[in-house]
Amino acid sequence: MAGVRTPREILTNRVAIVAVFVALAIMLTPIYWIASTSFKPRNLATTIPPTVVFEPTVSPFVKLFTKRSQLREQPTQEEYDAAPWWEQMVFDGGEKVVRNRRSGEVTMSGYGDRFTNSLIISIVSTVLAVSMGTLTAYGFSRFKVAGEDDWLFFILSTRMLPPVVVAIPMFLMYRVVGLNDTHLGLIILYTAFNLSFAVWIMKGFIDEIPREYEEAALVDGYTRMQAFFKVVLPEALTGMAATAVFCFITAWNEYAFALIMTNRNAQTAPPYIPSQVGSGLPDWTVIAAGTLLFLIPVAIFTFLLRNHLLRGMSFGAIRK
Amino acid sequence: MAQIDIRNVQKFFGQHQVLKNLNLTIEDGEFVVMLGQSGGGKTTALRAIAGLETVTSGKILINGTEVQDRKAADRDIAFVFQSFSLYPHMTVRENIAFPLRAVRMNAADRDKAVSEVAETLQIAEHLNRKPSALSGGDMQRVAIGRALVRRPQALLMDEPLGVLDAKLREQMRAEIKRLHIARGSTSVYVTHDQIEAMSLADRIVILHDGVLQQVGPPDEVYLHPTNLFVAKFVGSPVMNVNAVRLEGNSVVINGASQGFHFPDQMLGHARSTAGEMTLGVRPEAVLLSHQPSDGFVEAVTTNIEPLGSHDIVDVRLGDTVLRARTESAFVSGEGQKVWARIDPSQAHFFDTATGLNLRGAN
Ligand SMILES: Nc1ncnc2c1ncn2[C@@H]1O[C@H](COP(=O)(O)OP(=O)(O)O)[C@@H](O)[C@H]1O
Ligand SMILES: [Mg+2]
Numbered sequence: 001m002a003g004v005r006t007p008r009e010i011l012t013n014r015v016a017i018v019a020v021f022v023a024l025a026i027m028l029t030p031i032y033w034i035a036s037t038s039f040k041p042r043n044l045a046t047t048i049p050p051t052v053v054f055e056p057t058v059s060p061f062v063k064l065f066t067k068r069s070q071l072r073e074q075p076t077q078e079e080y081d082a083a084p085w086w087e088q089m090v091f092d093g094g095e096k097v098v099r100n101r102r103s104g105e106v107t108m109s110g111y112g113d114r115f116t117n118s119l120i121i122s123i124v125s126t127v128l129a130v131s132m133g134t135l136t137a138y139g140f141s142r143f144k145v146a147g148e149d150d151w152l153f154f155i156l157s158t159r160m161l162p163p164v165v166v167a168i169p170m171f172l173m174y175r176v177v178g179l180n181d182t183h184l185g186l187i188i189l190y191t192a193f194n195l196s197f198a199v200w201i202m203k204g205f206i207d208e209i210p211r212e213y214e215e216a217a218l219v220d221g222y223t224r225m226q227a228f229f230k231v232v233l234p235e236a237l238t239g240m241a242a243t244a245v246f247c248f249i250t251a252w253n254e255y256a257f258a259l260i261m262t263n264r265n266a267q268t269a270p271p272y273i274p275s276q277v278g279s280g281l282p283d284w285t286v287i288a289a290g291t292l293l294f295l296i297p298v299a300i301f302t303f304l305l306r307n308h309l310l311r312g313m314s315f316g317a318i319r320k
Numbered sequence: 321m322a323q324i325d326i327r328n329v330q331k332f333f334g335q336h337q338v339l340k341n342l343n344l345t346i347e348d349g350e351f352v353v354m355l356g357q358s359g360g361g362k363t364t365a366l367r368a369i370a371g372l373e374t375v376t377s378g379k380i381l382i383n384g385t386e387v388q389d390r391k392a393a394d395r396d397i398a399f400v401f402q403s404f405s406l407y408p409h410m411t412v413r414e415n416i417a418f419p420l421r422a423v424r425m426n427a428a429d430r431d432k433a434v435s436e437v438a439e440t441l442q443i444a445e446h447l448n449r450k451p452s453a454l455s456g457g458d459m460q461r462v463a464i465g466r467a468l469v470r471r472p473q474a475l476l477m478d479e480p481l482g483v484l485d486a487k488l489r490e491q492m493r494a495e496i497k498r499l500h501i502a503r504g505s506t507s508v509y510v511t512h513d514q515i516e517a518m519s520l521a522d523r524i525v526i527l528h529d530g531v532l533q534q535v536g537p538p539d540e541v542y543l544h545p546t547n548l549f550v551a552k553f554v555g556s557p558v559m560n561v562n563a564v565r566l567e568g569n570s571v572v573i574n575g576a577s578q579g580f581h582f583p584d585q586m587l588g589h590a591r592s593t594a595g596e597m598t599l600g601v602r603p604e605a606v607l608l609s610h611q612p613s614d615g616f617v618e619a620v621t622t623n624i625e626p627l628g629s630h631d632i633v634d635v636r637l638g639d640t641v642l643r644a645r646t647e648s649a650f651v652s653g654e655g656q657k658v659w660a661r662i663d664p665s666q667a668h669f670f671d672t673a674t675g676l677n678l679r680g681a682n
Contacts, residue, residue, distance in 0.1 A: 210404035215372050218392040219399040220466070221422030234409040 037288035059089040060285035067107040114272040122251040125190035133198025194247040205239030241308030322473035329378030353521035361530040398467035400477040406451035413447040474506040548675040564599040575639035596672035605666035606644035616659035
């Protein structure tokens with residue numbers, strides 16, 4: 001309603017807006033810092049006071065994706081001129097791109113593979129957690145389950161222990177069954193992490209979907225399964241989207257288990273990015289570039305689901 | 321179309337018995353209304369017929385075939401819920417077509433059936449809208465359309481007009497009646513609104529605490545209630561119910577100073593009981609007069625409800641009050657002296673202990 005507002009309300013409103021902007025500025029500062037660092041030349045990355053105005057360069061990204069070594073001697077002018085623009089950037093930084101001795105092909109860094117691993121593991125575990133969670137929640141919501149409350153509490157209780165506490169036993173078990181450093185290993189782990197959360201959140205959403213919807217489908221000649229897919233699922237999508245975002249973020253950002261359980265084949269980006277700090281003097285611009293790219297999938301995913309999220313985050317599925 | 325037979329059906333929810341030995345036959349093409357207070361077991365009975373609820377024991381037959389162990393989908397029955405049964409993610413057209421998809425009807429026949437139903441229910445212009453864009457009345461029209469579209473054996477409706485406002489309810493009531501006459505589908509309709517029941521039903525089934533109280537056409541239920549519950553539940557304004565005693569041929573309401581004279585033949589059944597007795601008279605059977613005359617006893621008006629077409633007047637006799645129905649403005653105000661009489665042919669005597677009508681079978 002477009003009522004007339006009192007001066008007091010207008011003032012409160014202004015204060016609120018200012019507060020929101022202040023909070024936003026505080027929260028966005030680290031992201032700005034990462035973003036600006038990832039476009040800085042290396043020598044400007046760690047200046048005190050920080051350099052704010054600079055000529056942006058993509059050399060951190062070139063370095064992020066290639067394997068490099070220290071230049072022992074300057075390249076000849078011919079070598080320099082013959083090199084493509086991105087290789088020249090590496091030369092300018094006092095390094096050279098490592099190439100295969102025989103074919104002369106550029107050796108890529110591990111970042112691309114780690115990033116792909118992160119995507120595969122996070123997406124698959126999210127899909128699994130959300131679909132299993134939705135089915136479980138539906139069962140609890142619609143059927144009489146003996147000891148229902150106890151089961152639900154048990155499911156929740158799996159979250160009460162900080163996961164890292166069991167990292168060592170898990171590592172030993174994984175080694176025995178050959179799951180360490182495999183995609184499957186991390187997928188199982190992250191699915192298990194997220195499942196209890198997914199069950200609880202989805203139970204809330206499904207409880208809110210009136211039973212009449214399915215019952216109408218049941219009398220209209222559909223099986224329980226068809227009724228679930230045709231009627232319940234479309235109504236639960238909002239909740240599933242919200243749950244999926246949470247599960248994806250958890251899996252995407254997970255660090256400790258990824259660090260312990262994987263080293264090469266199935267390693268995800270979070271343990272990889274800081275591991276680059278260790279080799280020689282840390283090149284913060286490369287780390288910043290890796291971090292910036294790492295932020296993008298979550299942003300895209302959240303953006304795609306934003307319409308569902310706006311309703312889903314308020315944890316109410318049905319507008320009555 | 322179908323005949324539905326409910327035989328000795330019992331339903332327990334845990335320890336709580338919700339249907340107590342229910343027996344009822346619904347004839348082919350009949351419109352039966354289940355009437356009763358909330359919690360009486362009406363919804364449970366309807367859901368049991370539909371197959372949405374199992375019965376603890378007993379049989380349900382549709383056209384002579386036992387269906388109590390069949391799934392809802394295999395009973396070929398349609399159900400209209402009080403609310404929340406239109407799928408919000410589908411358009412009205414998709415909603416109505418939904419049951420036809422279950423039987424894999426081809427698209428052309430489906431469109432034809434949907435248009436036909438939409439035409440009948442006057443919702444054709446809404447076919448491409450989402451349910452959320454409809455008014456409450458139109459939503460229920462769509463729900464009824466979805467139920468009718470596949471021409472089910474029977475149509476079950478659980479308070480389909482319950483969420484609508486009074487005016488719309490009246491209008492929809494007429495539409496449902498018209499639709500039933502046009503289609504002749506066997507229908508079971510649940511409501512707690514006795515006016516709805518009276519106006520729609522071929523037969524009314526009154527259910528209270530899981531026990532079937534009376535089954536009969538509306539006028540029979542109204543004129544010959546088998547027990548006190550039915551007598552009090554059916555009719556508006558409610559029947560006058562008072563403890564009485566017999567003094568010769570005089571029926572004296574406890575607390576009143578003077579009795580009403582009843583002809584001998586009207587008291588036969590009343591005489592047969594030794595126990596406490598309750599008299600039930602509808603307001604229209606309480607006659608008022610401005611002059612003292614034979615059989616009338618003196619009373620004082622205490623409250624008047626003018627209802628336009630008629631008035632409801634409360635009159636005090638000694639310590640008790642009777643409600644009478646009079647023509648408009650028959651009495652002009654409270655505290656007026658009038659004379660009252662009870663029409664013996666419209667009086668009901670009940671055994672207070674059992675609640676049963678002492679006229680027995682009539
Ligand atoms: N699923 C259920 N579980 C337990 N009790 C129920 C269930 N459904 C209904 N009841 C109980 O059964 C009784 C009858 O309910 P219902 O059939 O809905 O009555 P009505 O439709 O006449 O209001 C009520 O006391 C209600 O609490
Ligand atoms: Mg009910």
